[in-house]
Amino acid sequence: MIPGKETESRIEAALLEYPQPQSALLAVLHLLQAERGYIADEDIEYAARRVDVPVAHVAGVVSFYTMFRRKPPGRHHLQMCRTLSCQLRGCREILAHLRTRLGIAEGEVTPDGRFSLVTVECLGSCDTAPMMRVNDDYHEGLTIERLDALLDSMK
Amino acid sequence: MTDGRAQTLLLKNLHRSDSATLEAYLQGGGYRALARALKEMTPEQVVEEVKASGLRGRGGAGFPTGMKWGFMPKGPGPKYLVLNADESEPGTFKDRLLLERDPHLVLEGFLIGCYAVGCHHGFIYIRGEFVRPYRILLQAVQEARARGYVGKNLLGSGYDLEITVYRGAGAYICGEETALLESLEGKLGHPRLKPPFPAQVGLYGKPTSVNNVETVANVPMIVEMGANWYGNIGRPKNTGPKLFCLSGHVRRPGVYEFPLGIPLRELIYQHAGGMLRDDRPLKAVVPGGSSVPVLRADQIDVLMDFDSLAAAGTLLGSAGVIVMDDSVCMVDALLNLARFYAHESCGQCTPCREGTGWYVQILERLERGAGRKSDLDLLLDLSDRIQGNTICPLGDAVAMPVRSYVTQFREEFEEHVATRRCPRAAAAAPGRA
Numbered sequence: 001m002i003p004g005k006e007t008e009s010r011i012e013a014a015l016l017e018y019p020q021p022q023s024a025l026l027a028v029l030h031l032l033q034a035e036r037g038y039i040a041d042e043d044i045e046y047a048a049r050r051v052d053v054p055v056a057h058v059a060g061v062v063s064f065y066t067m068f069r070r071k072p073p074g075r076h077h078l079q080m081c082r083t084l085s086c087q088l089r090g091c092r093e094i095l096a097h098l099r100t101r102l103g104i105a106e107g108e109v110t111p112d113g114r115f116s117l118v119t120v121e122c123l124g125s126c127d128t129a130p131m132m133r134v135n136d137d138y139h140e141g142l143t144i145e146r147l148d149a150l151l152d153s154m155k
Numbered sequence: 156m157t158d159g160r161a162q163t164l165l166l167k168n169l170h171r172s173d174s175a176t177l178e179a180y181l182q183g184g185g186y187r188a189l190a191r192a193l194k195e196m197t198p199e200q201v202v203e204e205v206k207a208s209g210l211r212g213r214g215g216a217g218f219p220t221g222m223k224w225g226f227m228p229k230g231p232g233p234k235y236l237v238l239n240a241d242e243s244e245p246g247t248f249k250d251r252l253l254l255e256r257d258p259h260l261v262l263e264g265f266l267i268g269c270y271a272v273g274c275h276h277g278f279i280y281i282r283g284e285f286v287r288p289y290r291i292l293l294q295a296v297q298e299a300r301a302r303g304y305v306g307k308n309l310l311g312s313g314y315d316l317e318i319t320v321y322r323g324a325g326a327y328i329c330g331e332e333t334a335l336l337e338s339l340e341g342k343l344g345h346p347r348l349k350p351p352f353p354a355q356v357g358l359y360g361k362p363t364s365v366n367n368v369e370t371v372a373n374v375p376m377i378v379e380m381g382a383n384w385y386g387n388i389g390r391p392k393n394t395g396p397k398l399f400c401l402s403g404h405v406r407r408p409g410v411y412e413f414p415l416g417i418p419l420r421e422l423i424y425q426h427a428g429g430m431l432r433d434d435r436p437l438k439a440v441v442p443g444g445s446s447v448p449v450l451r452a453d454q455i456d457v458l459m460d461f462d463s464l465a466a467a468g469t470l471l472g473s474a475g476v477i478v479m480d481d482s483v484c485m486v487d488a489l490l491n492l493a494r495f496y497a498h499e500s501c502g503q504c505t506p507c508r509e510g511t512g513w514y515v516q517i518l519e520r521l522e523r524g525a526g527r528k529s530d531l532d533l534l535l536d537l538s539d540r541i542q543g544n545t546i547c548p549l550g551d552a553v554a555m556p557v558r559s560y561v562t563q564f565r566e567e568f569e570e571h572v573a574t575r576r577c578p579r580a581a582a583a584a585p586g587r588a
Contacts, residue, residue: 017319019233019276019359025341026324030283051341064343064501066325067283083245084445084491085402085477121327121495122245122445123284126402126475127409136286 003046007035011050021051025061029068038069066120074109074116076154079133082119085126094130094142095119101151114154164388164396165372166412168257175291177298180259186304188375192267193312196378201271205374207382209394214239214330214367215444215472217461220374226354227272227362235363236274237339238265238371240281240288241323241330245445245495246475249398250368252410254281254288257372258295262318264371266304267378269316272364276317280335283324292320327499331547332365334501345503346547369398389415393460401427403478404435415460419450422459423478435480439564443472445492446552448559449485469559484579485564486571489557490518496553507550510541514557521568524576531568534561 003011014027028050032043039062048055062068080095099105102115109116125131128140139150168174168183180186192201206221227234238261242250253261269277281289296318299305307315326344328334333347336358357363373395377385386394393415399422402408406428413422419442423429430437437452442459447470450457457467464471479488497511517534520526538554545551561568570578 020340022341023321023339026283026322026338030322030324053341057342060343061341064326065283065323068324082491083495084441084488085246087488087491088403088477088479088483120284120325121498122243122247124242124248124251124282126246126248126400126477129402129408133284138287 003032003035007031015050022053025051025053025058026065029058029062033068038072040070072109072113074114076115077135078115078117079120079123080117081121081123081125081129081131081133083122085122086129086131089129091130094132094144094147097144097147101148115151163412164376165253165260165369165398166257166410168260169252174256175258175295177259177295177302180257180263184379185259185375186263186302188378189263189266189270189304190310192270192378193310193314198271198273201267201378204382205271205377208373208377208385209382209392210370210373210377210385211393211395211461212367213369213373213397213473215244215446215470217471220366220370223354223364223366224268224272226352227364228354229273233276233359233361234272234274235358235361236265236269236272236277237332237335237358237363237365238277238279238368239330239332239335239365240279240285240292240368241335242282242285242368242473243327243330244473244475245492246400246402246441246477247444247473248400248402249410249474251285251288252398253368253372254285255291258288258292259299260372260375261368262292262295262299263304264374265366266299266309266316266318267374268364268366268371270309270314274364275315276319278339278358279318279320280329280339281320281322283322289320289322296320326501327495328501328547328549331549334547335365336363343501345501346549348546390458390460390463393462397459397474399459400473400475401478402476404431404437404480404483405429405478406431413459416458416463419455419457419459419476422476423455427478430478430480432480435482437478438481438483439479439485439488441475441477441479441556443470444475445477445495446470446548446556447472448555449563451563482579484522484577485560485567486518486522486577487579489560490515490522492556493518493553496549500549501547504545504547504550506541507545507553510537510550511553513537514553521571522577522580524571524574526568526572528569528572530572531561531565534558 014024028047044058048058130142131140171179173179202224210220211217305318323329329338329344331346334344338344353363397415399411411426440450461471493514497515500507500511502508517530538558541550542554
């Protein structure tokens with residue numbers, strides 16, 4: 001897949017923002033992932049060409065940063081915070097409920113492609129614990145009831 | 156001493172629902188300090204004013220900001236100022252609040268900083284997960300550009316300044332300044348050996364200064380009100396207002412602003428509403444983000460500033476105050492943090508890469524009830540071997556808490572070994588690993 005026009009023009013713009021093109025690598029990967037939903041092998045090759053670095057370097061970068069995914073996520077990518085402040089306020093119960101209700105474990109996608117579930121480290125929202133990120137949005141102060149209502153609203 | 160009233164200097168615009176807009180910021184006197192710096196002060200004078208204010212970095216290390224800027228070489232040639240908006244220390248959520256609710260305050264402080272160090276292209280490195288603050292910040296930069304605060308010939312001063320907002324992609328280590336610079340160059344976030352320090356060899360090999368979000372948010376008031384005024388807030392050598400993040404078992408978690416030096420007890424019991432549950436008394440407090448040594452309930456009569464906490468054997472760090480009541484198993488809490496550091500270790504240095512994983516293994520078996528008597532000393536021994544033996548402070552950031560949990564709550568660790576179970580597991584939540 002060649003990136004679409006919109007992504008391509010954004011990549012062009014990103015390359016112009018830095019004194020060295022390699023600095024645009026993370027931005028390029030973010031854009032490619034936004035278009036496809038994950039980073040495929042050909043995206044790695046494409047990014048390497050665009051910022052003029054070896055393919056192996058891009059592969060290393062993709063595996064180093066947790067936000068880059070190598071597999072398609074669900075339509076709603078649930079990222080449950082598991083770090084201390086959220087644990088103190090019950091993220092384990094929330095996570096257990098998620099596992100039970102969705103019938104999947106961390107790292108898996110529901111068969112209908114609706115949800116994927118991962119645990120993540122502190123997202124800097126400890127005063128609203130327990131919380132999770134769904135795609136790009138924060139959902140805070142979760143309770144089992146709120147979580148169920150939220151999941152019901154996500155088609 | 157505080158009078159018990161929340162004082163708002165850093166958070167003064169937050170009462171407005173439109174606080175993130177340029178309009179609201181200008182109405183509150185915004186960008187006056189930038190105009191003053193550009194029109195009435197030389198870059199050196201700005202650096203001197205910040206030096207005289209006593210402002211210390213709010214990212215965790217507490218290094219004097221003016222001194223840091225003073226390390227930057229004078230004269231021509233590219234120089235960079237980089238804003239560290241990679242807030243990811245567990246228990247810390249102050250920078251996100253500033254970025255989302257008062258981006259222009261952060262931006263103005265950053266622009267003044269750029270002028271002070273002679274930087275014509277500033278970079279804002281924001282955590283990848285912070286999509287909302289990222290969008291708000293982009294909007295703020297755009298608004299500032301339209302008003303002549305960013306771009307060519309700032310406010311007719313002849314000074315040019317370009318700003319690029321850069322998104323990370325998920326790595327705690329990128330909050331460490333040299334890892335951040337590597338990441339900004341499109342590489343893995345592997346910390347660099349120091350020396351050379353970034354002020355000599357930084358971004359693209361050029362002199363660079365890296366400052367935290369809350370740090371630069373202090374700069375406009377210093378320029379506008381003067382170093383003397385600023386120096387009267389807080390305590391000697393610990394000057395200025397500070398944002399404290401309260402989380403865990405308190406009734407009113409959130410960000411609180413007070414002068415440096417507010418008593419920790421007052422912060423917890425008066426401002427954060429005290430303990431969450433009446434029947435669950437305080438057991439432990441992490442005063443400065445997950446990387447700092449933990450305090451027991453009988454040690455909270457301490458002032459929240461850099462030097463007082465250091466004297467008490469811990470650190471102010473990022474001022475992420477994590478409060479734990481007596482339902483918490485300290486082995487379990489430490490295991491949570493050990494997993495965090497094991498996950499976030501960049502893997503460059505053997506002591507940290509291997510040691511963090513060993514911590515997890517040892518703590519898992521203690522929590523399972525399969526721990527050995529020798530495990531406690533093994534944890535301490537591991538800390539001795541990690542601390543000070545790694546390129547960056549991530550090794551120290553895990554070795555210090557491990558040592559403190561084991562020494563401060565040793566009986567609890569011993570109980571896990573003696574009874575071959577976690578004494579609090581019966582009351583534990585489902586899904587407990």
